[in-house]
Amino acid sequence: xxxxxxxxxELLTDLYELTxxxxxxxxxxxGEATFSLFIxxxxxxxxxxxxxxxxxxxxxxxxxRFCDSSIDYIAATGKFSSSFLDYLRDFRFTGTVRAIPEGxxxxxxxxxxxxxxxxxxxxxxETLVLNVIQMETLIASKAAxxxxxxxxxxxxxxxxxxxxxxxxxxxxxxxxYLAGFLGTSNMLAGKIYGIPIFxxxxxxxxxxxxxxxxSFWAFARAFPDDVILLIDTYDTLCGAKKAVEVARYMAAEGxxxxxxxxxxxxxxxxxxxxxxxxxxxxxxxxxxxVSGSLDEFRLKELLDAGxxxxxxxxxxxxxxxxxxxxxxIVYKLVEYAGQPVLKLSSGKxxxxxxxxVFRYYDEQxxxxxxxxxxxxxxxPVGEPLLGVVIDNGHISCPMEPLRxxxxxxxxxxxxxxxxxxxxxxxxxxxxxxxPALQELEEQTAREKTRQEIPGEGEK
Amino acid sequence: xxxxxxxxxELLTDLYELTxxxxxxxxxxxGEATFSLFIxxxxxxxxxxxxxxxxxxxxxxxxxRFCDSSIDYIAATGKFSSSFLDYLRDFRFTGTVRAIPEGxxxxxxxxxxxxxxxxxxxxxxETLVLNVIQMETLIASKAAxxxxxxxxxxxxxxxxxxxxxxxxxxxxxxxxYLAGFLGTSNMLAGKIYGIPIFxxxxxxxxxxxxxxxxSFWAFARAFPDDVILLIDTYDTLCGAKKAVEVARYMAAEGxxxxxxxxxxxxxxxxxxxxxxxxxxxxxxxxxxxVSGSLDEFRLKELLDAGxxxxxxxxxxxxxxxxxxxxxxIVYKLVEYAGQPVLKLSSGKxxxxxxxxVFRYYDEQxxxxxxxxxxxxxxxPVGEPLLGVVIDNGHISCPMEPLRxxxxxxxxxxxxxxxxxxxxxxxxxxxxxxxPALQELEEQTAREKTRQEIPGEGEK
Numbered sequence: 001x002x003x004x005x006x007x008x009x010e011l012l013t014d015l016y017e018l019t020x021x022x023x024x025x026x027x028x029x030x031g032e033a034t035f036s037l038f039i040x041x042x043x044x045x046x047x048x049x050x051x052x053x054x055x056x057x058x059x060x061x062x063x064x065r066f067c068d069s070s071i072d073y074i075a076a077t078g079k080f081s082s083s084f085l086d087y088l089r090d091f092r093f094t095g096t097v098r099a100i101p102e103g104x105x106x107x108x109x110x111x112x113x114x115x116x117x118x119x120x121x122x123x124x125x126e127t128l129v130l131n132v133i134q135m136e137t138l139i140a141s142k143a144a145x146x147x148x149x150x151x152x153x154x155x156x157x158x159x160x161x162x163x164x165x166x167x168x169x170x171x172x173x174x175x176x177y178l179a180g181f182l183g184t185s186n187m188l189a190g191k192i193y194g195i196p197i198f199x200x201x202x203x204x205x206x207x208x209x210x211x212x213x214x215s216f217w218a219f220a221r222a223f224p225d226d227v228i229l230l231i232d233t234y235d236t237l238c239g240a241k242k243a244v245e246v247a248r249y250m251a252a253e254g255x256x257x258x259x260x261x262x263x264x265x266x267x268x269x270x271x272x273x274x275x276x277x278x279x280x281x282x283x284x285x286x287x288x289x290v291s292g293s294l295d296e297f298r299l300k301e302l303l304d305a306g307x308x309x310x311x312x313x314x315x316x317x318x319x320x321x322x323x324x325x326x327x328x329i330v331y332k333l334v335e336y337a338g339q340p341v342l343k344l345s346s347g348k349x350x351x352x353x354x355x356x357v358f359r360y361y362d363e364q365x366x367x368x369x370x371x372x373x374x375x376x377x378x379x380p381v382g383e384p385l386l387g388v389v390i391d392n393g394h395i396s397c398p399m400e401p402l403r404x405x406x407x408x409x410x411x412x413x414x415x416x417x418x419x420x421x422x423x424x425x426x427x428x429x430x431x432x433x434x435p436a437l438q439e440l441e442e443q444t445a446r447e448k449t450r451q452e453i454p455g456e457g458e459k
Numbered sequence: 460x461x462x463x464x465x466x467x468x469e470l471l472t473d474l475y476e477l478t479x480x481x482x483x484x485x486x487x488x489x490g491e492a493t494f495s496l497f498i499x500x501x502x503x504x505x506x507x508x509x510x511x512x513x514x515x516x517x518x519x520x521x522x523x524r525f526c527d528s529s530i531d532y533i534a535a536t537g538k539f540s541s542s543f544l545d546y547l548r549d550f551r552f553t554g555t556v557r558a559i560p561e562g563x564x565x566x567x568x569x570x571x572x573x574x575x576x577x578x579x580x581x582x583x584x585e586t587l588v589l590n591v592i593q594m595e596t597l598i599a600s601k602a603a604x605x606x607x608x609x610x611x612x613x614x615x616x617x618x619x620x621x622x623x624x625x626x627x628x629x630x631x632x633x634x635x636y637l638a639g640f641l642g643t644s645n646m647l648a649g650k651i652y653g654i655p656i657f658x659x660x661x662x663x664x665x666x667x668x669x670x671x672x673x674s675f676w677a678f679a680r681a682f683p684d685d686v687i688l689l690i691d692t693y694d695t696l697c698g699a700k701k702a703v704e705v706a707r708y709m710a711a712e713g714x715x716x717x718x719x720x721x722x723x724x725x726x727x728x729x730x731x732x733x734x735x736x737x738x739x740x741x742x743x744x745x746x747x748x749v750s751g752s753l754d755e756f757r758l759k760e761l762l763d764a765g766x767x768x769x770x771x772x773x774x775x776x777x778x779x780x781x782x783x784x785x786x787x788i789v790y791k792l793v794e795y796a797g798q799p800v801l802k803l804s805s806g807k808x809x810x811x812x813x814x815x816v817f818r819y820y821d822e823q824x825x826x827x828x829x830x831x832x833x834x835x836x837x838x839p840v841g842e843p844l845l846g847v848v849i850d851n852g853h854i855s856c857p858m859e860p861l862r863x864x865x866x867x868x869x870x871x872x873x874x875x876x877x878x879x880x881x882x883x884x885x886x887x888x889x890x891x892x893x894p895a896l897q898e899l900e901e902q903t904a905r906e907k908t909r910q911e912i913p914g915e916g917e918k
Contacts, residue, residue: 007625007647014619014644015658023664023681033667073650079685119667126661130620131628138623160473161589162785164597166466167624169590185473188466191532199474202585204792205482207800208492208578212911222482223538233802234911264804316785325784326621326775333663341666343692345723452671452693 031337033119043324047425053136097390103409142321143179149296157184159319206233228259259287275308358382373434490796492578502783506884512595556849562868602638608755616643618778665692687718718746734767817841832893
């Protein structure tokens with residue numbers, strides 16, 4: 001099978017990255033550039049982001065080469081000189097990447113990643129860095145909201161069938177596990193990342209037997225230690241009574257029915273009725289799992305209304321981040337050849353220079369505010385969030401196991417003050433700008449205005 | 460680079476597909492099953508879907524095998540018997556796939572694909588079929604809306620940086636090209652599918668030079684036959700005047716400036732002012748390309764307001780189908796061992812049996828209505844939409860070049876009546892149910908109700 005093997009990461013790029021690179025080469029522009037990756041604005045209801053995706057970049061960037069087949073394609077476009085193709089043949093990333101580790105919480109305007117390298121190398125990474133970080137940060141941020149809304153109940157990722165492609169499906173499983181999900185239905189992600197896998201049965205399974213009861217017996221025979229019965233194929237309450245029969249039989253054999261799943265109908269009422277049927281039959285320990293169009297808003301609604309649910313199988317709406325299917329994430333040049341640079345385009349603010357985020361906590365250890373300053377500023381009390389992960393083109397900190405990142409996020413979450421956790425948050429976490437950064441920004445804008453916009457500079 | 464090589468398609472599946480398969484094997488259930496893939500409902504404003512993704516399934520399904528490394532992972536879960544693992548080692552798809560070809564328009568409840576095979580083989584494909592078809596159909600449908608809204612102006616896909624993962628990025632380029640886009644910025648898709656690639660320059664390019672003018676000269680030196688200047692980095696009108704300087708110089712050399720790009724500000728007013736600057740200088744043939752948060756709604760707004768734009772670079776909102784980032788697409792068992800089957804879960808209608816869609820046209824050749832009937836029904840005037848694409852596990856119709864599919868869609872579009880093309884359509888295309896299908900559905904529901912829900916059957 002070759003279908004996904006053609007995805008050479010060096011071509012995870014846009015044509016203009018290469019044409020710009022070719023022009024830099026022709027102009028002899030090898031100055032060091034710093035690009036900053038950040039999110040401009042919050043989507044509605046959002047007050048934080050969860051960093052994710054960095055480990056993939058640590059794996060890809062140091063190994064990035066242009067293979068023969070990619071070079072052949074680039075050559076065949078007819079747009080590039082042989083000297084540029086030679087340059088690509090020898091391409092490797094020799095620069096520095098500073099980043100906020102995965103599993104940390106960050107806010108708008110804060111650089112998630114800063115790449116410093118000869119301008120061609122830093123430019124060519126743009127599409128890759130944006131695509132990889134946005135996808136996983138998007139889902140980790142969405143999944144964290146679901147975990148919060150579930151109020152301690154377990155969550156499982158059931159989204160693989162409707163994620164936007166296969167790469168997304170695998171990354172959704174990883175990012176949601178990072179944010180506190182128990183696991184996923186996704187076999188590929190289970191294999192690649194060692195994430196716990198979960199599953200029940202489909203309606204097709206039930207309907208392929210001559211009766212619902214027969215399908216329940218068959219499943220109990222096949223997986224006696226791991227039986228979760230889907231009970232809403234025909235009638236949920238009838239299904240619950242049949243599940244009790246199975247539970248009784250299993251109990252007599254010294255085994256336990258693990259759970260039942262509901263996927264349709266009035267989940268509040270049905271979950272309570274099913275709970276009662278199970279309890280009355282002495283099976284209070286049989287879990288109720290619910291699926292079907294769930295997201296953080298629906299979870300809150302169900303729990304507020306008193307649904308009696310143990311585990312939520314969250315699918316599509318989490319897996320595509322349906323209420324906010326993209327972030328306004330950008331990768332902007334902030335310094336070239338030692339000089340701060342910026343564009344003046346209306347309404348699109350970029351902070352110049354290499355930067356650091358300093359975090360301040362209150363006496364209870366909760367986040368109080370962040371300070372966005374220039375790299376090298378001295379703020380001994382603030383905790384710097386960005387660290388070097390790639391240095392001179394080589395990984396400079398070990399790859400992190402997913403469990404470590406997951407634990408980091410769990411701890412980080414405890415430090416996020418309550419108003420920002422709300423799934424309909426109206427609060428904005430304070431990110432102050434350091435005086436030095438503010439001054440450099442204004443000075444750069446003044447100079448550029450004077451230089452590029454006749455008549456404006458004097459105002 | 461191995462990062463995307465781990466995506467074995469046989470593991471593009473959920474755990475429950477395999478546990479159900481294992482139970483079918485244990486029960487000796489090898490009956491022939493038919494699953495039907497369809498979309499339940501329209502998202503808001505939508506009145507049609509564009510079929511896409513089938514060619515990928517034609518490539519994957521006949522070749523689908525469980526490689527050693529996948530078997531090892533499945534074995535390591537500890538959930539499966541050695542006889543099931545042996546079954547997987549010998550797995551291959553031996554069934555039939557009937558489908559609506561790519562590039563055709565279809566509607567809710569209509570099967571896009573029907574898979575008929577021994578139940579294990581048909582069940583195991585569920586996640587794969589859903590994921591592949593939804594992704595591309597989602598984007599082809601969205602892109603068709605953009606093409607319609609652009610009223611004959613050119614469109615280019617600029618979404619790669621913010622698609623949901625890499626697989627999505629490549630598929631977005633393909634699906635939007637299928638729907639009538641001119642091409643993409645996406646190098647991977649250019650290489651894999653031969654789609655025309657486009658590009659301009661980034662703000663980072665402009666700001667890395669000591670002046671905007673220097674950056675324009677440098678680009679014109681590097682790509683004299685393909686210069687599109689980004690003119691909004693500092694001030695769009697000043698940028699336009701500098702572009703005129705470049706155009707004059709190029710003209711003196713016997714060359715032509717191809718275009719300018721605007722990415723911010725009031726695009727209606729700025730596009731008209733820039734057009735005027737270009738026209739007054741004698742460069743009426745220099746094109747204006749616009750980018751920045753575009754989708755079909757914004758395109759309509761811009762054109763209604765009199766924006767003077769030649770080409771739209773459409774990015775993120777198309778690439779994630781932002782207003783409808785998923786479809787309510789399902790893969791349902793409709794027949795097992797010769798018997799129609801269905802579930803009765805409230806509010807989730809599935810039409811039983813193997814089906815065919817018959818399309819009727821009016822005298823002008825426009826679609827009039829579709830008839831959803833059982834396969835084998837005789838409707839000599841109606842055009843059947845589903846055809847066999849995989850037979851006995853083998854491809855039974857040739858792989859289709861993307862250009863052929865693109866042309867098919869362009870023709871198909873002409874047959875779609877105007878009310879359904881509207882990007883805020885309030886019309887619903889008529890899909891009638893054949894009497895035979897209606898009767899089979901009701902009879903099956905009656906029998907299942909009588910059998911599974913005590914007390915209900917008699918009502």
